[in-house]
Amino acid sequence: MRFKGWKSIFSFTYLQQVKSKGFIVSTIMICVLIIAIAVLIGVLSFSGIEDIFGGDDSEIKGLDTLYICNETKVPDFDASLTDIHCISVEKSELEQLLETVKTGDKAEAVLHVLYEGGDEGGNVRLKFYRPMNKDAVSDGYMEYAASECRSLYKTALLTSLGIDAKDVELAETVFSSEILVYGEELSEFREMLNIVVPMLFAAVMFMFIISYAQIIAQSVAMEKTSRVIELLITSVRPLAIVMGKVFAMLLVVLTQILIIGAVAGAAVGVISLIAMSVGGGELVNTGINAAQGLGEAMQAADISWQAEIFQAAPGLFDPLSIIALIIIFFLGFLFYALLAALIGAGISRSEDLATGMQPLAFIGILGFFLSYFPAAFNMGYASGGGDVSAEPNFLMILARYLPISSPFALPSAIVLGQMGAAEIIISTLILALLTLGTMMLVAKVYENIILYSGSALKLGQIIKMAKNK
Amino acid sequence: MSLTVQNVSKTYGSFRAVDCLNFDFGQSGVFALLGTNGAGKTTSIRIILGMLSKDSGTVEWKGEPIRPAQGGIGYLAEDRGLYPKIDIINQMYFFASIKGLKKSRAKKEIDYWFERLGIDEYRSKKADQLSKGNQQKVQLAAALIGNPELIVLDEPLSGLDPINADLFKSVIREEIAKDKFIIMSSHQMNIIEEFCSDIIIMNRGKTVLNGNLNKIKKEEGRVNLLVKADGDFMGLASECGLRLKENTPNGVCFTVREEAQAHALMKKMLEAGVPPIKFELREPTLNEIFIERVERFTETEENGEKGEEKNEV
Numbered sequence: 001m002r003f004k005g006w007k008s009i010f011s012f013t014y015l016q017q018v019k020s021k022g023f024i025v026s027t028i029m030i031c032v033l034i035i036a037i038a039v040l041i042g043v044l045s046f047s048g049i050e051d052i053f054g055g056d057d058s059e060i061k062g063l064d065t066l067y068i069c070n071e072t073k074v075p076d077f078d079a080s081l082t083d084i085h086c087i088s089v090e091k092s093e094l095e096q097l098l099e100t101v102k103t104g105d106k107a108e109a110v111l112h113v114l115y116e117g118g119d120e121g122g123n124v125r126l127k128f129y130r131p132m133n134k135d136a137v138s139d140g141y142m143e144y145a146a147s148e149c150r151s152l153y154k155t156a157l158l159t160s161l162g163i164d165a166k167d168v169e170l171a172e173t174v175f176s177s178e179i180l181v182y183g184e185e186l187s188e189f190r191e192m193l194n195i196v197v198p199m200l201f202a203a204v205m206f207m208f209i210i211s212y213a214q215i216i217a218q219s220v221a222m223e224k225t226s227r228v229i230e231l232l233i234t235s236v237r238p239l240a241i242v243m244g245k246v247f248a249m250l251l252v253v254l255t256q257i258l259i260i261g262a263v264a265g266a267a268v269g270v271i272s273l274i275a276m277s278v279g280g281g282e283l284v285n286t287g288i289n290a291a292q293g294l295g296e297a298m299q300a301a302d303i304s305w306q307a308e309i310f311q312a313a314p315g316l317f318d319p320l321s322i323i324a325l326i327i328i329f330f331l332g333f334l335f336y337a338l339l340a341a342l343i344g345a346g347i348s349r350s351e352d353l354a355t356g357m358q359p360l361a362f363i364g365i366l367g368f369f370l371s372y373f374p375a376a377f378n379m380g381y382a383s384g385g386g387d388v389s390a391e392p393n394f395l396m397i398l399a400r401y402l403p404i405s406s407p408f409a410l411p412s413a414i415v416l417g418q419m420g421a422a423e424i425i426i427s428t429l430i431l432a433l434l435t436l437g438t439m440m441l442v443a444k445v446y447e448n449i450i451l452y453s454g455s456a457l458k459l460g461q462i463i464k465m466a467k468n469k
Numbered sequence: 470m471s472l473t474v475q476n477v478s479k480t481y482g483s484f485r486a487v488d489c490l491n492f493d494f495g496q497s498g499v500f501a502l503l504g505t506n507g508a509g510k511t512t513s514i515r516i517i518l519g520m521l522s523k524d525s526g527t528v529e530w531k532g533e534p535i536r537p538a539q540g541g542i543g544y545l546a547e548d549r550g551l552y553p554k555i556d557i558i559n560q561m562y563f564f565a566s567i568k569g570l571k572k573s574r575a576k577k578e579i580d581y582w583f584e585r586l587g588i589d590e591y592r593s594k595k596a597d598q599l600s601k602g603n604q605q606k607v608q609l610a611a612a613l614i615g616n617p618e619l620i621v622l623d624e625p626l627s628g629l630d631p632i633n634a635d636l637f638k639s640v641i642r643e644e645i646a647k648d649k650f651i652i653m654s655s656h657q658m659n660i661i662e663e664f665c666s667d668i669i670i671m672n673r674g675k676t677v678l679n680g681n682l683n684k685i686k687k688e689e690g691r692v693n694l695l696v697k698a699d700g701d702f703m704g705l706a707s708e709c710g711l712r713l714k715e716n717t718p719n720g721v722c723f724t725v726r727e728e729a730q731a732h733a734l735m736k737k738m739l740e741a742g743v744p745p746i747k748f749e750l751r752e753p754t755l756n757e758i759f760i761e762r763v764e765r766f767t768e769t770e771e772n773g774e775k776g777e778e779k780n781e782v
Contacts, residue, residue: 016555223552231564231611234518235569451515
């Protein structure tokens with residue numbers, strides 16, 4: 001009987017909220033932003049591939065003729081450039097040729113290879129001269145040609161010194177170095193995930209929980225200040241009103257997350273499909289890597305991104321972890337939303353709401369900072385060349401157990417598989433207890449303060465009222 | 470079927486908002502809850518509606534203690550409230566749904582009340598686009614939807630123009646004809662006199678007067694004498710021991726202790742050749758009863774407080 005009528009409040013609040021301009025505008029804006037980012041990533045991926053990787057040889061044919069003036073002792077390095085017509089020229093012809101190429105519209109360029117320095121050492125320079133008209137030869141083609149020539153020259157040099165082809169290949173191996181702790185080796189990709197994911201999750205959870213708590217407080221205060229509440233509570237108990245409202249808002253958040261998720265998924269899917277049709281299967285991975293901003297790290301790790309994500313974020317693929325994520329979001333939302341409703345109920349004039357919400361905003365921001373900045377501290381620690389960031393620091397651990405911050409900090413820890421089942425249960429229980437306490441506080445005082453009129457009640461005063469009751 | 474309120478009290482901190490309120494609203498009709506500002510009327514209404522918990526006493530409706538949000542009650546609050554940015558029709562469906570009405574019945578009732586109150590054209594407008602009077606009509610419709618047996622109207626006619634006030638009055642009469650129990654609170658005493666059979670007057674949370682309005686008036690007696698004549702009769706009135714109450718273009722009003730004083734004045738005026746054009750001996754108005762009782766109560770209270778202070782000294 002105590003909750004009779006909550007369904008009416010729930011459905012009314014939900015429908016009005018999803019029809020509100022605020023909801024529609026914010027959802028569209030976020031979706032547009034996501035689509036814009038996806039398109040940008042797609043464009044960057046395509047241009048990157050065309051200009052840097054070049055795809056296949058057919059794209060290089062744009063450069064028809066390459067005049068080569070080679071002043072060094074390394075012979076015929078251009079023999080391997082089968083797709084470009086190479087013509088050797090003498091140094092005496094060079095100046096006139098450069099003038100011709102510079103002003104011409106043909107797809108041709110000049111390569112001047114020269115040695116700078118004395119007998120004890122110096123540099124070999126490969127100077128490429130291209131036409132002024134960029135339509136004749138694009139930058140991407142020139143960069144490709146330069147890169148190929150540089151590589152071929154190096155190979156030809158090594159071969160001329162008597163090194164065989166196998167050793168030449170070995171000599172061209174890329175060397176890299178990294179500092180690791182035995183047993184805790186992480187790829188650069190995972191290190192980055194350990195830093196980025198907590199910050200991202202903290203920001204997203206904070207945005208959804210606190211902004212919707214604010215909307216709940218506004219809604220309760222509006223009903224009270226406009227006196228609609230007096231009509232409502234003749235048929236529905238205040239506690240049923242607040243619970244109906246909070247659950248409706250929870251569904252509104254989930255609706256928004258679903259819409260944004262669907263749009264993000266569709267955007268990535270469409271970009272991937274376009275990439276596939278334009279540049280082949282490799283482009284898909286490149287696009288997604290770019291979307292994650294981690295392509296280089298993954299290349300360095302030398303494993304496929306799918307396997308890497310599976311290893312780095314096991315929580316995304318574990319049903320129990322996903323259930324835990326939903327429970328934590330639900331509890332965190334409930335905790336902040338109920339407190340916001342209490343504050344809204346303690347307001348008699350709408351202009352007092354901002355002042356009334358300050359303590360809750362402070363608690364929320366403190367919880368967010370606790371979840372957000374320890375990840376940044378970890379990044380600083382890792383980049384300083386010390387221990388690697390896999391181990392959470394004290395503030396990260398504190399954030400996971402403190403109920404004001406755990407809704408923002410726990411999800412990323414679960415997704416990254418950084419917490420054991422027992423730790424997750426303990427942390428969730430602490431949050432659940434505080435949420436239950438908040439519900440009891442609401443049940444105890446809400447019915448009295450909803451009809452209270454006077455200066456805005458502070459959280460401390462509300463708790464005192466509950467004690468005195 | 471009746472509404473019974475027994476020994477209801479409510480205190481906020483050290484302030485006693487309602488002190489031992491008692492009344493029995495046993496027959497359908499209109500019961501008036503009167504009082505000065507801050508007398509405890511709104512608190513009493515909220516307790517009766519189950520919106521507010523009481524410190525002591527009982528409130529029974531149809532022989533059962535009234536429960537919070539029990540439904541079946543129509544309430545038009547003094548501080549009117551609608552969602553400012555939501556369509557009127559959606560609000561009405563919402564108010565109907567919290568009263569437990571199915572959509573088909575809600576539609577039927579909304580259509581009826583919108584038609585009856587002349588607000589059908591505003592159904593798709595937002596509340597803040599409506600005039601105050603039209604908002605009040607929407608609120609009356611919201612109070613009456615669901616055909617409640619108990620209706621509480623707090624200042625129902627305040628702020629209405631004469632045409633809309635008449636419309637509201639006719640709706641109230643229709644509800645009376647349907648044997649509804651209506652509690653009305655108003656500072657417009659003429660409205661109360663027009664509709665109410667029983668009244669309670671409150672001051673500082675306490676009951677000053679309680680009972681049937683006709684009975685109260687009868688008990689007060691015909692204490693007002695209104696006289697109008699062409700000649701001067703003030704000296705004659707003085708000889709008869711009449712106390713001047715007010716002198717208006719409509720005549721001179723005297724307070725009489727007993728009806729014999731009025732008879733004596735009539736005799737003297739006729740003997741003096743000043744025949745009255747108007748000579749009316751009448752009961753006090755509710756307004757007069759209200760003012761007189763509240764002032765008397767306030768004096769008694771203040772004297773009591775002074776007495777207590779003296780004793781303490």
